[in-house]
Amino acid sequence: MTGTIIENLSGRKLAVLVTFLLLCQLTCFLIGGLVAPMPANAQNILGTVCKDTSVMKNDTTKWFYNRGKGKCQPVDLGEVHHDLSEKDIVFAFQMPIPREGETYDYSRWQQNLIGVLQVDISYHSQMEVKPRSTITIDARLAYRNKEDPEDGWKLYTQSVEKRVLDCDIDIKTDEYLYNCSLIPLFELGSLFHDYYLLNIRLPIDTPDMNAHIGHIQDMWVTVINQNGGFTKVWVSLKTVFFPCIIGILIWFWRRIHMLERKPVLLEKMLLSLGIALCFLNAPLEYLTLQFDLPFMLLLGDIRQGVFYATLFSFWLVFAGEHMLIQDTSAQSSLKQYWRHLSAVAIGCISLFIFDMCERGVQLRNPFYSIWVTDLGTNLALTFIILAGISTGVYFLFLCYLVYKVFINISHKRQSLPTMCSVRRLHYEGIIYRFKFLMLATLLCAALTVIGFILGQVAEGQWKWDEHIELEYTSAFFTGVYGMWNIYIFSLLVLYAPSHKRWPVNENTSDMQNLSEEIEFSRLPGERSEISSLTSFIRKATVD
């Protein structure tokens, strides 16, 4: 009789393997902490107020910027301008801003660009800003590449957007600033070009438009882009993990095919988990260096979503498969788990719909946000709450299942003393290893959660030593990423069917008492290659 590798692995080999994997894990963490920079970089850009003297305001070939040839004529909003109307005012944001006397440009390694708008509004007793007033923004985004002339800006996208301006003020005295909430402005899924330029106008096409937003002093746009170094480290990790997982997956599948029986559900689940991980690991980021792929943000979400969905389903099936009670005859299939899995499915589908509504639409219009309108906010909240509820339900289910498994095991443990010593030792080993893997899962999950919470509490960098500064956020990301890769890697290895003959079993078969012998011989062909752990539990339930 053969079992899975974990059952046949000696304690020493297991220890060696675990140590090796832990070392890999530590390496991942340290690579993130010591090599990689922060995951993302934010640049605050103060808008230059430009004067648009043209008559036609919707000419998208005319751009305003404050650096380089053809720069605009800046206006100081603090002074009175009788010759200006609000239509003539353009806020220009040229990104990235120069540093160290250099004109920096975006690199394609920097992946994506997220823009957030902040408006400085000064208080006036005669013009109070109502809470939750609407600001209408005419935003135009242009791009330019290094080889283009300095005034060769080309339209990237353009949109007139409404946003909610949520402002309050503590000291109601003139010229104090309102505290206004951040306004999400745009999300670009690809950072393909070298320079970007944002022109913002505040149109007043109707008398009510932009009438209750007070006196704007300044406009700030904070642009967030992924750091090139982080992308490089991340993609390198992916490049390493991808072939490893592919390799182990092929090995796993070949091993299963060498068996005479068909693969059982757990093995199919493991396989799909491996495939989902491969999908997540595939270093598609290399393509963005060559092609303009604005859907990468969305694709990244989908890849993560698919992975989490498979992982969650796997845990359910894993727990479920280890406590089959009654109908031992039927090959278990996914259908049996439809009730449990529907929680996962509902959660994932609602998140997917939400993501399509937000990032999917952003493919067409980067300035779009679902959170702007009340209907959109309600819709988004519905989907998110739905996802949250199904996650909660899922975890309740999972905890219940795991609880039942442990109850089962402890029940069977009570019958262990009645067995012969060799067999008992062996079963105890199996239970120990099963618990070990359960613990590993819990540990991984707990580490992820704890790491996340620590990251939220202590932002930025951690100092262990005067000279060693750990970039904690990056370390967390690479650490968690590595951890789940290693986790699945070890699952694939340890749960692959073993080809080793089971000497203990054969030696002891004649020593076993009759009743157990009968149990084994009842369905000899079917049981022979199932993992001995499941067979043990099944058998025990029949006892």
Added chain:
Amino acid sequence: MLPNKRVYFETASRAMYVVLVGFGASRRGYAHIRGIAKAGEPNSLSPVSPGVLYMDPAVHATLRRKQRRLARENPGVLAAVAKGANMAVLECQHQFKYRRWNCSTRNFLRGKNLFGKIVDRGCRETAFIYAITSAGVTHAVSRACAEGAIESCTCDYSHVDRAPHRSRAPNAANVRVWKWGGCSDNIGFGFRFSREFVDTGERGKTLREKMNLHNNEAGRMHVQTEMRQECKCHGMSGSCTVKTCWMRLPSFRSVGDALKDRFDGASRVMMPNSESDMPLRQRNDAAPHRVPRRDRYRFQLRPHNPDHKTPGTKDLVYLEPSPGFCEKNTRLGIPGTHGRACNDTSIGVEGCDLMCCGRGYRTETMFVVERCNCTFHWCCEVKCKFCRTEKVVHTCL
């Protein structure tokens, strides 16, 4: 800004413009420009409309050599410095609107120092002037960095090299650094630049220089600590698994408010009187001719009253009690409170009792035509009615 304030501002800056350009050739005017450009020393600072300053070659000549080098290395920085100085003056005047000393710059027009000779005394008011000026420069330079008006602003290199003093990397390396780890430092450059530019003259040898250094540093610290953190979540589906935070430059008004609080609680200090109070490294120095630059800010001032606690980095310090601001004092350039408006119902410093120093006040009822019921559109359009209101004005005798 409110319309009347704007008008005030315009006339003020126009006046400065006249002073600058009109008297530019005369010796008196030259002295002013010298003051403006040396924005580090508030005693000779002037508000100036930005843009005028750096075009004038005479200005350049009046800078200290180091400041000239800084201006040359950082194009666009002088405009920011001028703007910052201007902001500081306006803020000072706002904060001291209702006090006996009202941060008056009237003397400036008559050819004296900007704030009058008050800055020659090491009193509270001087402490505030120094702090608000260095804060103004820090703020304005940081702002200009964010706008991209100064191209030589530096990056935060903490992710590249953990050593505090990193030599300037060649340009290609800088670009690589930006692409690797980003660059998002506005306040850091403003802070360091203000140290270099404003503190040029203060070597920190005498007690007065120490006071100036301390107050300059306090002003900058307030800009830094008044910054507010903002965060944006951009993880999977916009969740907070990935969160990026940045610091937002405070409004200069909040910096002014904070500094005014410190002004009210400023501590009077004196030199550490015994050698044992001196920091160790200075004692070990055999010939302390020149305090090393890096250590210029590492000194500890002792409170005048030993029961008080030693002033912190954000506290303002002064050396001597303020002169009386009640009466005109030409020697110190104090205009006195004659003719100042006061509030007869208040018992505070703006109340007539205190403001007029017990001399009594005159009450007049006058009709004022004011703009009222104004409607604004966000940028430029102001529609107001004119209202005739009766106002009771109290003026100090």
